[in-house]
Amino acid sequence: MDHSQMLQAVKERLPENRFTHVLGAVDTAVELAKEFDVSESKARTAAILHDVAKFSDREWMKSIIISEKMDPLLLEYHSELWHAPVGAHLAKIEFGVEDEDVLNAIRYHTTGREAMSDLEKIVYVADLIEPNRKFSGVKELRQLKEQGLDVMMEASVKHSIEFLVSKNQPVFPDSLKCYNDFVQQKG
Ligand code: DGI
Ligand code: FE
Ligand code: FE
Ligand code: FE
Numbered sequence: 001m002d003h004s005q006m007l008q009a010v011k012e013r014l015p016e017n018r019f020t021h022v023l024g025a026v027d028t029a030v031e032l033a034k035e036f037d038v039s040e041s042k043a044r045t046a047a048i049l050h051d052v053a054k055f056s057d058r059e060w061m062k063s064i065i066i067s068e069k070m071d072p073l074l075l076e077y078h079s080e081l082w083h084a085p086v087g088a089h090l091a092k093i094e095f096g097v098e099d100e101d102v103l104n105a106i107r108y109h110t111t112g113r114e115a116m117s118d119l120e121k122i123v124y125v126a127d128l129i130e131p132n133r134k135f136s137g138v139k140e141l142r143q144l145k146e147q148g149l150d151v152m153m154e155a156s157v158k159h160s161i162e163f164l165v166s167k168n169q170p171v172f173p174d175s176l177k178c179y180n181d182f183v184q185q186k187g
Pocket of ligand 2: 050051054083084109
């Protein structure tokens, strides 16, 4: 399946505003891929598909997490997290994506994780800073592009964790491991 066919299929699965977010994430991911020497084509594929499961049925996602033997801890956290690993599963079985780096970029786009690849970082960051995102602080995150991908990723995961803490929400362990990974590398 080529990129335009993927985009069309994703459009049919998502409401208009969510599809607009996907288009923004694709543009930003491709821009970051060019800047940081990552495959533009992989960044495009991952960004197109990153939210493909965003509106999937919650009980169906739960059944996939169990049957595909995904991290069982996911079921103890907010169901908002489930669309990322389930999206990677759909990318593989419905869209024929075989590249493990692309699948991981989709799988970890919500939480991040330890030892992320550059492609994973690009999709995580692009999801957060694409032009349709309006939260306070987003402009500053965009400006970090000059300082490199790791600086952008570290600031992005810190922002996400701070947001969750401010809402009194639990933080999934992969997000904390991601944060620790960046902070400890500095030591
Ligand atoms: O799918 P998007 O809205 O584009 O963005 P996303 O996949 O990055 O995040 C989806 C939601 O998941 C967002 O409202 C914040 C929430 N989230 C992200 N990380 C965690 C989390 N929720 C909890 N409870 N714990 C997390 O670690
Ligand atoms: Fe998402
Ligand atoms: Fe995100
Ligand atoms: Fe997204």
